Amino acid sequence: MNKIDQATIDQLTSYVERLEKLENEKTEIASFIKDVFAEIKSNGYDTKAIKEILKLRKLEPQDRDKQEYMLDVYKKALGMAFNDGEAA
Amino acid sequence: MNKIDQATIDQLTSYVERLEKLENEKTEIASFIKDVFAEIKSNGYDTKAIKEILKLRKLEPQDRDKQEYMLDVYKKALGMAFNDGEAA
Amino acid sequence: MNKIDQATIDQLTSYVERLEKLENEKTEIASFIKDVFAEIKSNGYDTKAIKEILKLRKLEPQDRDKQEYMLDVYKKALGMAFNDGEAA
Amino acid sequence: MNKIDQATIDQLTSYVERLEKLENEKTEIASFIKDVFAEIKSNGYDTKAIKEILKLRKLEPQDRDKQEYMLDVYKKALGMAFNDGEAA
DNA sequence: CACTGGAAAATGCCGC
DNA sequence: GCGGCATTTTCCAGTG
Numbered sequence: 001m002n003k004i005d006q007a008t009i010d011q012l013t014s015y016v017e018r019l020e021k022l023e024n025e026k027t028e029i030a031s032f033i034k035d036v037f038a039e040i041k042s043n044g045y046d047t048k049a050i051k052e053i054l055k056l057r058k059l060e061p062q063d064r065d066k067q068e069y070m071l072d073v074y075k076k077a078l079g080m081a082f083n084d085g086e087a088a
Numbered sequence: 089m090n091k092i093d094q095a096t097i098d099q100l101t102s103y104v105e106r107l108e109k110l111e112n113e114k115t116e117i118a119s120f121i122k123d124v125f126a127e128i129k130s131n132g133y134d135t136k137a138i139k140e141i142l143k144l145r146k147l148e149p150q151d152r153d154k155q156e157y158m159l160d161v162y163k164k165a166l167g168m169a170f171n172d173g174e175a176a
Numbered sequence: 177m178n179k180i181d182q183a184t185i186d187q188l189t190s191y192v193e194r195l196e197k198l199e200n201e202k203t204e205i206a207s208f209i210k211d212v213f214a215e216i217k218s219n220g221y222d223t224k225a226i227k228e229i230l231k232l233r234k235l236e237p238q239d240r241d242k243q244e245y246m247l248d249v250y251k252k253a254l255g256m257a258f259n260d261g262e263a264a
Numbered sequence: 265m266n267k268i269d270q271a272t273i274d275q276l277t278s279y280v281e282r283l284e285k286l287e288n289e290k291t292e293i294a295s296f297i298k299d300v301f302a303e304i305k306s307n308g309y310d311t312k313a314i315k316e317i318l319k320l321r322k323l324e325p326q327d328r329d330k331q332e333y334m335l336d337v338y339k340k341a342l343g344m345a346f347n348d349g350e351a352a
Numbered sequence: 353c354a355c356t357g358g359a360a361a362a363t364g365c366c367g368c
Numbered sequence: 369g370c371g372g373c374a375t376t377t378t379c380c381a382g383t384g
Contacts, residue, residue, distance in 0.1 A: 004339065004342060011307075012338055015309075018300055019318055022296050026293045026294060033286050033287065036279065036286065039279075050283070053159070053168070054283060074188060080141070080144065100229075103215075104229055107230055111230070117205065131187070133188070138191065138192065142192065165273045165276050166276060227358090311366085312367095315374095
């Protein structure tokens with residue numbers, strides 16, 4: 001019950017190595033992204049706003065609407081102003 | 089140089105215990121918050137929107153404006169529509 | 177479709193207020209913790225080392241009396257160099 | 265104060281596009297990883313155990329050939345019960 | 353006062 | 369389909 005045949009070990013090892021390779025690539029790309037943000041920052045831009053932009057561009061327009069719908073309803077329910085500067 | 093007197097150990101221990109007590113309380117409250125959100129969800133509300141509400145109520149109106157200003161400028165720069173459903 | 181009955185408004189308001197109260201308590205406790213760390217620091221201890229102790233005690237409550245290592249961390253907390261100068 | 269010169273717009277656009285490209289690549293790789301795990305699972309292995317192996321190899325690369333423990337994890341990956349039935 | 357590191361929060365995935 | 373868990377992202381205090 002403790003014997004594992006070599007073929008199985010090889011297969012598991014192969015999987016593990018494939019996964020490690022992929023994860024390394026992912027990490028590398030994450031590091032590139034970090035570099036770009038560093039460059040953006042060093043050029044005086046607001047990285048937070050850029051991230052916000054990316055997020056918005058990822059959301060399709062209809063999703064944005066859907067996402068904001070419930071929020072509007074709740075804000076209304078709680079008597080919160082929409083954009084006129086009154087915060088309940 | 090390796091000797092530490094007992095009084096010092098006692099003092100450190102006292103600090104550590106005070107901190108652990110406070111952190112336990114914090115954890116407990118965090119768990120209460122989780123409970124409330126669970127209840128909110130079980131009543132059919134959209135927890136994400138509620139969280140958004142809490143965030144908005146925390147921000148004073150002028151802060152909201154300031155935070156959104158740069159974003160608007162960038163969106164404008166990139167030709168992104170503000171709210172008309174066009175996503176670049 | 178934007179109409180919400182009064183009972184719902186009341187319920188949402190109640191949830192939001194409960195959550196805000198809890199979050200205030202959490203923030204208050206976090207501030208107490210900060211105070212304790214400030215006191216610790218003003219007494220000449222190494223804050224980082226104390227945090228290390230807290231982490232250790234959380235991770236392995238069963239071994240917390242294993243004095244050898246704890247002593248090292250205490251020494252670090254006291255700012256005492258020993259051996260290679262690096263605890264943790 | 266809302267006017268942005270064309271060069272700035274171009275630069276922001278360039279940054280955003282570079283970032284989106286990189287994030288797409290990252291997402292793609294994440295999806296490959298998911299595929300590999302699906303294949304692993306379809307071959308009857310315990311995904312969770314494989315993740316354990318990856319974690320171990322990341323934490324202690326120097327000891328990764330210490331076969332005793334790795335074998336236990338492999339066995340877990342194979343779904344073999346042994347000893348107390350709990351690895352990790 | 354910008355940067356780094358660590359804690360907290362949010363998101364997304366996986367298993368049930 | 370939901371809840372729990374892990375990862376990722378965001379935020380903030382501490383540091384130089």
